[in-house]
Amino acid sequence: MSDSPSKAAPSMSIANQYYALMKPRVIQLIVFCALIGMVLAVPGVPTMGEIGTAVLACIGIWLVSGAAAAFNCLIEQHIDAKMRRTAWRPTARGELSTRQALVFSMLLCAAGCVLLYVWVNPLTMWLTLATFVGYAVIYTVGLKPRTPQNIVIGGASGAMPPVLGWAAMAGDVGPEALMLFLIIFLWTPPHFWALALYRVDDYRKSGLPMLPVTHGSAFTRLHILLYTIVLTAACLMPVAYGMSGWFYGVVALVLSLGFIVYAWRLWKAYSDQLARKTFRFSLIHLSVLFAALLIDHYIRGWF
Numbered sequence: 001m002s003d004s005p006s007k008a009a010p011s012m013s014i015a016n017q018y019y020a021l022m023k024p025r026v027i028q029l030i031v032f033c034a035l036i037g038m039v040l041a042v043p044g045v046p047t048m049g050e051i052g053t054a055v056l057a058c059i060g061i062w063l064v065s066g067a068a069a070a071f072n073c074l075i076e077q078h079i080d081a082k083m084r085r086t087a088w089r090p091t092a093r094g095e096l097s098t099r100q101a102l103v104f105s106m107l108l109c110a111a112g113c114v115l116l117y118v119w120v121n122p123l124t125m126w127l128t129l130a131t132f133v134g135y136a137v138i139y140t141v142g143l144k145p146r147t148p149q150n151i152v153i154g155g156a157s158g159a160m161p162p163v164l165g166w167a168a169m170a171g172d173v174g175p176e177a178l179m180l181f182l183i184i185f186l187w188t189p190p191h192f193w194a195l196a197l198y199r200v201d202d203y204r205k206s207g208l209p210m211l212p213v214t215h216g217s218a219f220t221r222l223h224i225l226l227y228t229i230v231l232t233a234a235c236l237m238p239v240a241y242g243m244s245g246w247f248y249g250v251v252a253l254v255l256s257l258g259f260i261v262y263a264w265r266l267w268k269a270y271s272d273q274l275a276r277k278t279f280r281f282s283l284i285h286l287s288v289l290f291a292a293l294l295i296d297h298y299i300r301g302w303f
Helices: 014-021 024-041 048-075 098-119 122-143 150-158 161-170 175-198 200-206 211-215 217-235 237-241 246-268 272-302
Strands: none
Touching (some): 024 048, 024 161, 024 175, 048 098, 175 217, 175 272, 211 217
16 A cells, blocks of 8 residues: 655644654555454444444554554655655655654554554454564565565555454454455555556666566556456455455446456556556545445345
């Protein structure tokens, strides 16, 4: 999951600088996907106790995810400074020091882990901590600067939120949670590659081996199309498994076909404008898809 291009004010308060390190737009989507996992793990209407657990789990996941984002900004501050999309970040601009960013990240991570371990359950804490390590260390430090498959492999960390949500409420990781994981895992590459296509000059200047830089536009566009086709099958798995019903199935099919249409058009005739539209649609695709899962869950419960 990526943060959309944004511009910061010339001078930000210290509180806003720290908040910006957490990549709030990304975190909102992460917590939303985790919340869907929580809701789907609870049959029927949740009790007040379950609602309380869900609130605490959301806060804990938000804290640890923010810690991972801050650590990412810390590690990539010199890369961020070279890219228009990220040059505004406080670490890239030198407004926050390496020590400040590191301490902030560690405090967030520690607070989130304690909250999850004590007031949710140990499994959720360990899975969330593993996600932090996967994104902040394995992906940011190991994969991203070394392989054009960084997004594919590193996408496993970004696909974890619904698994974390499910574990928070159910105390285990069931096949339903793994299907949600698979959807986000397959959604991530076409989402990021659409962004990388129209930001290719930034990535080339930064030295990051993103697929459009290493293999060219045509190769990347073909793989976006192929991934959207496979993603469609994954999006329909909850219906085939019996986890979701007709409402979700219709929404998932329409959204997935829309994503394929964008990918097909992008493959046939590239333009930066179309790549931007594809990237924006990918965000709509995932958000509406998971909202449909939520609505379908209660429709089936009522009827």
